[in-house]
Amino acid sequence: MTGAAGGMVQSGRRAFLKWATAVGGALSGLLAGVPALRAFLSPTFRHERQEKWISLGEAGAFDLDTPVKVDFVDSANDAWVETRRLRNVWVYTEDGERFTVYNGRCTHLGCNYFFDDTEKVFRCPCHTGYFDIKTGNVLGGPPPRALDVLEVKVSDDGVLQARYEDYRLGVPEKTQV
Amino acid sequence: MSPFRWLDERLDLRGAKRDLLDREVPARLTWWHTLGSATLTVFLVQVITGTTLATYYSPSPDHAYDSVRYITEHVASGTLLRGIHHWGASAMVILIVAHMIRVFSVGAYKYPREVNWLLGVGLFLVVLGFSFTGYLLPWDQKAYWATAVGTNIAGTTPFIGGALVALLRGGSELGAATLARFYAFHALWLPLLLTVIVSLHLITVIRQGIAARPHALEVGAPPRTSDAAYPAYYREAYAATKRGGMRFWPDILGKDAIVSASVVLLIVLLAVLFGAPLEAPADPTDTSYVPRPEWYFLPIYQLLKLVPGSLESLVAVGVPTALLFAMLALPFFDRGSTRNLLHRPVALAGLVLLLGGSGYLIGAAGPAPESPPLEGPPLSSVQRAGRALYQSQQCGGCHRVAGQGGEEGPDLTGVGLRHSPGWLHSFMESPSRFHAESRMPAYAPPALSHQEIEELAQYLTTLRGRGDQKAEFYDTFPPPRRP
Numbered sequence: 001m002t003g004a005a006g007g008m009v010q011s012g013r014r015a016f017l018k019w020a021t022a023v024g025g026a027l028s029g030l031l032a033g034v035p036a037l038r039a040f041l042s043p044t045f046r047h048e049r050q051e052k053w054i055s056l057g058e059a060g061a062f063d064l065d066t067p068v069k070v071d072f073v074d075s076a077n078d079a080w081v082e083t084r085r086l087r088n089v090w091v092y093t094e095d096g097e098r099f100t101v102y103n104g105r106c107t108h109l110g111c112n113y114f115f116d117d118t119e120k121v122f123r124c125p126c127h128t129g130y131f132d133i134k135t136g137n138v139l140g141g142p143p144p145r146a147l148d149v150l151e152v153k154v155s156d157d158g159v160l161q162a163r164y165e166d167y168r169l170g171v172p173e174k175t176q177v
Numbered sequence: 178m179s180p181f182r183w184l185d186e187r188l189d190l191r192g193a194k195r196d197l198l199d200r201e202v203p204a205r206l207t208w209w210h211t212l213g214s215a216t217l218t219v220f221l222v223q224v225i226t227g228t229t230l231a232t233y234y235s236p237s238p239d240h241a242y243d244s245v246r247y248i249t250e251h252v253a254s255g256t257l258l259r260g261i262h263h264w265g266a267s268a269m270v271i272l273i274v275a276h277m278i279r280v281f282s283v284g285a286y287k288y289p290r291e292v293n294w295l296l297g298v299g300l301f302l303v304v305l306g307f308s309f310t311g312y313l314l315p316w317d318q319k320a321y322w323a324t325a326v327g328t329n330i331a332g333t334t335p336f337i338g339g340a341l342v343a344l345l346r347g348g349s350e351l352g353a354a355t356l357a358r359f360y361a362f363h364a365l366w367l368p369l370l371l372t373v374i375v376s377l378h379l380i381t382v383i384r385q386g387i388a389a390r391p392h393a394l395e396v397g398a399p400p401r402t403s404d405a406a407y408p409a410y411y412r413e414a415y416a417a418t419k420r421g422g423m424r425f426w427p428d429i430l431g432k433d434a435i436v437s438a439s440v441v442l443l444i445v446l447l448a449v450l451f452g453a454p455l456e457a458p459a460d461p462t463d464t465s466y467v468p469r470p471e472w473y474f475l476p477i478y479q480l481l482k483l484v485p486g487s488l489e490s491l492v493a494v495g496v497p498t499a500l501l502f503a504m505l506a507l508p509f510f511d512r513g514s515t516r517n518l519l520h521r522p523v524a525l526a527g528l529v530l531l532l533g534g535s536g537y538l539i540g541a542a543g544p545a546p547e548s549p550p551l552e553g554p555p556l557s558s559v560q561r562a563g564r565a566l567y568q569s570q571q572c573g574g575c576h577r578v579a580g581q582g583g584e585e586g587p588d589l590t591g592v593g594l595r596h597s598p599g600w601l602h603s604f605m606e607s608p609s610r611f612h613a614e615s616r617m618p619a620y621a622p623p624a625l626s627h628q629e630i631e632e633l634a635q636y637l638t639t640l641r642g643r644g645d646q647k648a649e650f651y652d653t654f655p656p657p658r659r660p
Contacts, residue, residue, distance in 0.1 A: 014427055014428070016431070017427035017428060017430075017431025017432065018426075018427040018431060019431075020427070020431045020432075020434050020435050021426065021427055021430050021431045021433075021434040022434075023434070023438070024431075024433075024434025024435050024437060024438035025434050025437075025438075027438040027441070027442070028218055028221075028222070028434075028437055028438045028441040031222075031438075031441050031442065031445045032221070032222040032225045032226060032261060032441065032445075033225060034254075035226070035254035035257045035258050035261065036225045036226055036228075036229040036254075036258060038253045038254040039229050039230075039232075039233070039248075039252045039253055039254045039255055039258050040229050040232060041253070042251075042252045042253035042254075042255075045253070046251070046252075046253055079233075079244070079247055079251075080235065080240055080243035080244040080246065080247040081240060081243070
């Protein structure tokens, strides 16, 4: 192609090809990159939780005014592997009718706290956190918030059940993990 | 000072742009010249999708299949990602073959590009290696059995077959060690190898320039590229092709980007529409599964069906090896200076034969069967005796199995799923006890011995249809005979 007209066609062609390089490159990158990025970031926005109601025992059989620890085996889906973990909760009732069930992990760093029979408090052995057995409130030590209280119900046949849930540790707000 | 100027002062970015992007290229290059860059683009797509898939994949027989299921069911865009990787694999094979055909057709492997042709053959082998190793990773039936057959083919190699199988499988059997080494090759070794060879391939292209149209290098050329005068002729003729004022960017790169983006778009479209297959988990005990390789290995798979057994190892190993040597030897034997394919009858005939033959064999292999055809596991000696009785007693005169036989009696296809051997034994002894109106003769002694009836019953239990259904017996026995 020669002459001014040819030159103009040529420069128009070049401009188009420059534009095509940018658009084509970006398009290819996005088409593969977006699904890849979404998949990689998937754990940050895809929360798949199944409701996990655990049976803790006959509601009428719990000691009054003394917390009882209940262990249970939690079979959880760890990605593509099914794992079993031993978990525990503490059950407290004053009158055998209203129940408070605490997640068994200390809200500080997740150690298993225990019931101190002489002082009538929950005590965490790791960093000596103290909790009130009636409310779960922090009485002393580093824990940033009260014990995590779980949702409870008593089934028709009188079995106490709790919806097990783990919460983020070490932060003042009670947020699900 | 702007960041660009700061960097430019140190790294000479303008110089790099001048050498890489602004370099002059031969005039009138075709759209076929975009195939190489499209292959590279798809490789990058495979890297992006593959590395992401690897973050959720577990290369162990216990977990491989479940982790792939997890990707499709629980990972955001997981299905799409697998689909892109799956279709990208096919696209890569198609593109690299098309690229090789283009290079072959314009004689671009001839002087001075022999080395780059060899690097290209290396890349082709690496891509096939990717396909072969990647196929096993989902650890489903297809993956397991296709790899079992593929490694067995390698095992037919004369002299070193046994060692080759052990090397491929990491042991005598296909299993955990196989999966681990296939994964290591697929995700570590081969990408590294490919990256190195691609880099050399590209550096060579930049140093030698893009191959010009054949015609421009044929006029007045010495007859052979090995002639002493050829290098000088080539230098001059090639330099002349660059006088059209074409530059790599945007004249070439623009077209490359258009084709690459279209290919990626097509791959994503196929991924959205068809996804990636995942069959039942690998079951090494299921001998009824009929494996089938990925389509680009079909020519050799189909070829094996056409040759007598004695020649099988020769064909299975010999044909690919011969092709490989032919590709490697090509630039050193074909030294005519003619580049246009239409003026190279031998090359043209060879290409037509190779492509036509492969196409014919892929066509002959036909579409993948919807489900594995009827074929049972290997029979035990008792079952084989029963099968012989089935034939000698002319059972097929009245009964059908898999569409063969008479229609008078009930179809026995899948009878092994419906009845236990005990029930079948009793029934054959005296059918009229079970169905008063049955016209089947009683085979109780002396017609057949109890041994023979049992053999027959054992054979009938192997008739289980396609082999993927669970047996569910509904045996109803008549009331016991009154004495």
